[in-house]
Amino acid sequence: MVNTCPHLIAEFFHKAPTNTLGGSRIHYPNGIPDNDVQPNKPYVCSIQTKQFPRVTSQNLHPSSSATKQKPSKNIAAPFPPVVPNFTFPICIYIRLFDTLRMASSSRVFSSYLRTLCSLPFRRSSPGIPLSSSFFIGKSGFGSLRLTSNLRKFECRTRASMAEIITPKSKGKVQVFDAEDELAVSLAKYTADLANKFSKEKDSFTVVLSGGSLIKSLRKLVEPPFIDSVDWSKWHVFWVDERVVPKDHPNSNYFLAYNDFLSKIPIPSGNVYAINDALAAEAAADDYETCLKHLVKSKIIDQSEITGFPKFDLILLGMGPDGHVASLFPSHPLVHENTKWVTCIKDSPKPPLERISFTLPVINASPYIALVVAGASKANSVHAALGPGPSSDMLPVQMVSPDGVVTWFLDKEAASKL
Numbered sequence: 073m074v075n076t077c078p079h080l081i082a083e084f085f086h087k088a089p090t091n092t093l094g095g096s097r098i099h100y101p102n103g104i105p106d107n108d109v110q111p112n113k114p115y116v117c118s119i120q121t122k123q124f125p126r127v128t129s130q131n132l133h134p135s136s137s138a139t140k141q142k143p144s145k146n147i148a149a150p151f152p153p154v155v156p157n158f159t160f161p162i163c164i165y166i167r168l169f170d171t172l173r174m175a176s177s178s179r180v181f182s183s184y185l186r187t188l189c190s191l192p193f194r195r196s197s198p199g200i201p202l203s204s205s206f207f208i209g210k211s212g213f214g215s216l217r218l219t220s221n222l223r224k225f226e227c228r229t230r231a232s233m234a235e236i237i238t239p240k241s242k243g244k245v246q247v248f249d250a251e252d253e254l255a256v257s258l259a260k261y262t263a264d265l266a267n268k269f270s271k272e273k274d275s276f277t278v279v280l281s282g283g284s285l286i287k288s289l290r291k292l293v294e295p296p297f298i299d300s301v302d303w304s305k306w307h308v309f310w311v312d313e314r315v316v317p318k319d320h321p322n323s324n325y326f327l328a329y330n331d332f333l334s335k336i337p338i339p340s341g342n343v344y345a346i347n348d349a350l351a352a353e354a355a356a357d358d359y360e361t362c363l364k365h366l367v368k369s370k371i372i373d374q375s376e377i378t379g380f381p382k383f384d385l386i387l388l389g390m391g392p393d394g395h396v397a398s399l400f401p402s403h404p405l406v407h408e409n410t411k412w413v414t415c416i417k418d419s420p421k422p423p424l425e426r427i428s429f430t431l432p433v434i435n436a437s438p439y440i441a442l443v444v445a446g447a448s449k450a451n452s453v454h455a456a457l458g459p460g461p462s463s464d465m466l467p468v469q470m471v472s473p474d475g476v477v478t479w480f481l482d483k484e485a486a487s488k489l
């Protein structure tokens with residue numbers, strides 16, 4: 073019986089005409105007897121109830137008349153009068169830990185549902201998976217599992233972040249309801265890695281992109297993160313640069329200096345800008361020489377397998393067309409596999425001339441963050457993370473390191489997943 077269960081799982085289908093939600097009886101799958109239920113193991117069960125009103129997106133709304141129904145005499149409180157607009161697409165499984173009290177109290181149940189309502193993906197959108205399920209554990213940490221007939225996602229969430237677990241090769245994908253939350257998470261991720269590497273090898277080599285990435289790093293230069301790292305251990309590089317003077321508004325260095333570097337106590341000798349006094353090829357060669365020197369002096373690690381430099385962390389942005397660094401779709405530079413640093417003189421995005429790390433350098437990194445926000449990038453995010461192969465590989469799809477790729481997406485960028 074419910075009362076003897078170490079944890080409970082409720083399931084409801086808000087689309088089905090017989091929707092119910094309640095706690096009078098838990099049915100475990102495949103006829104598992106209640107006393108065989110293992111602690112801390114999730115089961116997808118159904119709750120059979122006659123007491124609660126049917127659950128639909130309407131009657132979960134506070135103003136709905138269903139929420140004002142009188143509860144049956146068997147339940148402690150009316151079924152959630154407080155759950156805001158609730159429009160999960162198909163079906164939801166709620167795992168409740170720690171006993172009967174959770175199932176037997178609709179107040180607890182409704183507080184779980186409130187947490188659930190703050191999740192992304194709660195609105196139906198084109199391409200919404202055919203079914204979804206949601207698990208909430210003891211700590212308030214939950215996950216949303218979305219299943220389509222093409223592929224499976226599993227999302228884990230804390231507050232308004234969902235994590236989509238894709239095939240390993242595609243990396244770890246986090247989706248944030250708001251860009252501000254993305255920025256906090258990125259700051260924590262970066263600070264944690266900086267501390268890990270500073271502790272392990274007394275230095276931290278990090279590579280910046282230009283563009284919107286710098287804005288997304290803004291929380292790192294605010295408390296508590298700014299005080300949580302030893303900036304003297306940092307060595308900062310650029311994955312790409314535009315061939316313009318360092319004080320030009322198009323310069324990636326200029327952007328990073330204004331919004332990031334000028335706000336942190338990093339030794340100026342640890343900031344390795346691309347030489348703006350040289351023409352494109354010379355600047356690329358000069359940067360490669362600089363990197364080789366730093367590999368020799370053991371500031372930068374080197375991949376034992378490929379010989380390419382191995383930066384501790386590469387922070388990558390992605391353009392709406394799926395470009396990363398200054399490696400653009402269908403451009404021959406994406407196939408450069410000898411040089412460490414190269415240049416492009418016909419960039420489809422201005423300015424025409426740019427310097428860029430090559431893909432083997434990017435892919436040598438043990439940690440890559442792909443930071444992508446905004447609806448304009450949703451198609452490329454879908455090409456990279458969505459189901460099925462695409463005929464023309466975007467540069468972002470060629471980011472495939474031996475290490476870990478972590479995607480930081482806002483919900484607009486993830487809207488086509």
Ligand SMILES: O=C1O[C@H](COP(=O)(O)O)[C@@H](O)[C@H](O)[C@H]1O
Nearest residue numbers: 281282283284285389390391397
């Ligand atoms: O031109 C560039 O574009 C990409 C993406 O920029 P975003 O503003 O769309 O995020 C950027 O990552 C790269 O460093 C930059 O040179």
